Amino acid sequence: MSIRNGVQLITYADRLGDGNIESLTNLLDGPLKGLFKGVHILPFYYPYDGEDAGFDPIDHTTVDERLGDWNNIKKLGESVDIMADLIVNHMSGQSEAFTDVLKKGRESEYWPLFLTKEDVFSGNDQAEIDEQIAKVFRPRPTPFFSDYEVGIETDSTETVPFWTTFTSNQIDIDVESELGKEYLSSILQSFTESNVDLIRLDAAGYAIKRAGSNCFMLEETFEFIEALSKRARTMGMQCLVEIHSHYQTQIDIAARCDSVYDFALPPLVLHTLFTKDASALAHWLSISPRNCFTVLDTHDGIGIVDVGASGDKPGLISADAINALVEQIHVNSNGESKKATGAAANNVDLYQVNCTYYDALGKDDFAYLVARAIQFFSPGIPQVYYGGLLAAHNDMELLANTNVGRDINRPYLTTAMVEDAIQKPVVKGLMQLITLRNENKAFGGAFDVTYTDNTLVLSWSNDGDAASLTVDFAAMDATINTVSNGEESTLSIGALLA
Known part of the structure; x- marks a missing residue:
């Protein structure tokens, strides 16, 4: 099957709209109509509100009835590509x-x-x-x-x-046992019957354990992922492997599966905008996997391990640069991210910074749109998290209520709140960038990246169509030039906010 090469939305079924899949569908058919080519619906299984926000399913083959049923998923899948999570490694202790x-x-x-x-x-x-x-x-x-x-x-x-x-x-499940294989097959069957096109393999890197090893991304793990992906393809679906690890591991995994996340991109874009130096970003984009999905924000925090060193393998940026990056996020968010990160707020992941991407950039509308433009011009299929779509602020009230660090970036946004948010200039500008990324055929062609004289150029060309993003970090100016069906146009990122 072929996945549409356009921008996808990442969202919870209960946190965008009025609390269920039908309401989410109405948003995508209403105020957000035509904006997204696909939707990653975060775990909607029973229960969607467990200890880990749905990633601890009691029944992975059942849609939580408070959200809807498989028919709701199937209906939504008639108009957009649907991505669903296959939680490979474990199930709930209440199952x-x-x-x-x-x-x-x-x-x-x-x-x-x-x-x-x-x-x-x-x-x-x-x-x-x-x-x-x-x-x-x-x-x-x-x-x-x-x-x-x-x-x-x-x-x-x-x-x-x-x-x-x-x-x-x-x-943890023994995925190599016959029962483990049957369990995963039953989930795949539920997916294929309900118009699911993409499967996000959650925590797949931990699925195989061997004594004497680090029990993470072993050769047997690669083989397991390959076999599971092959089985999914025979059922008309593709797999996206979710792994936070050293960047070379992502490159290695990408060579052996349908697609991976570019988790190095979010911290590298922040590092670039904070330092006005795109050398690390340009290097990464010259070697990054092409069969990837790009994100700046997700339901998790901003990953740091993906750009750091691993043992004697150097990272994409130095340890000092990573420390400076984290501290700048804390400064830009007025210390809010610090209250939700590390040992604070009952965190389960110590290698992530919990903060909305918009607040990580100090609520700077121009910088935020430049960041999104870089994402959309980078290789891969772009995904935009629902909070990021609406330039959401850190939800300190929700964080205080739950004391769960990640909840700072997991707001509940009603339909009325969405309708208000899409009137903000920064959101209108982002929606224009999404439309440009969806409509220009150049993004299906060849990619090139250059970085000279403090100017980053990301360009695409495809059978006469072309698109390029030029960011001058000395002047902090960004421009998009396109050729589409023979017509040339120029768009200043700053003009999107006018």
Whole structure:
């Protein structure tokens, strides 16, 4: 299948509009009509409001009835490409399968579905086991394993440490077991029956564990992703692999899958605008994967690990530059991001800065539109997060209510609020940029990047059509030149705010 080469929206079904998929569809058919070629609907499974905002599904094959049903997804998919999350690594501790394990222990038919500590680390040499565990890559500050008492309805109760890579309520699946394969297949079947075109493989890098390794993006993991992607393609869908890691890892993954995220782009664009130096950005865009999806903001924070060093492998920017980048975000947001990042606010990821992208740029409308223009002219299919679409501010009230760092950038925006926000000059300007990216055929052609005399030029050409973005960082001026169907035009980014 072919994915439309245009801008996509990332959104929750309950946080944009009036709380359900039908309302979201009405927005896309109304005030936002024709603006997006695709929509990534963040987890809408039961329950969508669990401990990790839907990424801990009790039933991955059921749409939470408070949001709608699969028919609502199918209807929306008639007009736009639909992306849905396949949460590969884990399921909720409240799921029917794990509840059965708690009751029946090893006698449960679902016992092989879940990964225990002993499944990976076996033997009696505790020192060796401890040494092996120390090698495992840890994405979060919480423990690797969570102890659960199982067999509570039998005569052989025992305490078993289960793998919980992310939170204690997200029980890791043994994706190599027959039950694991059947589980993932059942989700794929639900997707293909409901007009889902793209599958975001969430946390796929952690799916395969081997003693003695770091249990992250192993050769077996690549093989697992390739096999899952192949299965999806036979069902008319493509896979997008979600991995936060060193930039070379993204390049390696991209060579072996349908597509990856360009997670290096968000911090590099900020670094470029903060320092007025695009050398690191230009270098990255000269080597970045072409089969990628680009973002500046998502439901997660602004990733830092994606531009940093890994062991003896250098990063795209130095550690000092990363520290300066993070501090500038804190300054630009008047310290709000600091209250939602790192050890603050019950954070689950310490390598991300939680802040809206608009506030990270100090609410500077011009800088924000330049950032979006750079994104749209970079290789890949652009995605715009719903908060970013509306230039949303940090939601400090929601952060205070939940004490969840990421909630600073997960606002609830009603239809009325959307209708008001699209009248703001910066949002109107962004919508014009989205339309330009969607309509010019040049973006389906060849890409080129140059950086000389403090001027960055990103250009596309395709069978007579052309589009180029020129950003002069000395003068802080940005211009778009296009040729479409033989007609030439010039657009100043600053003029979008007039």
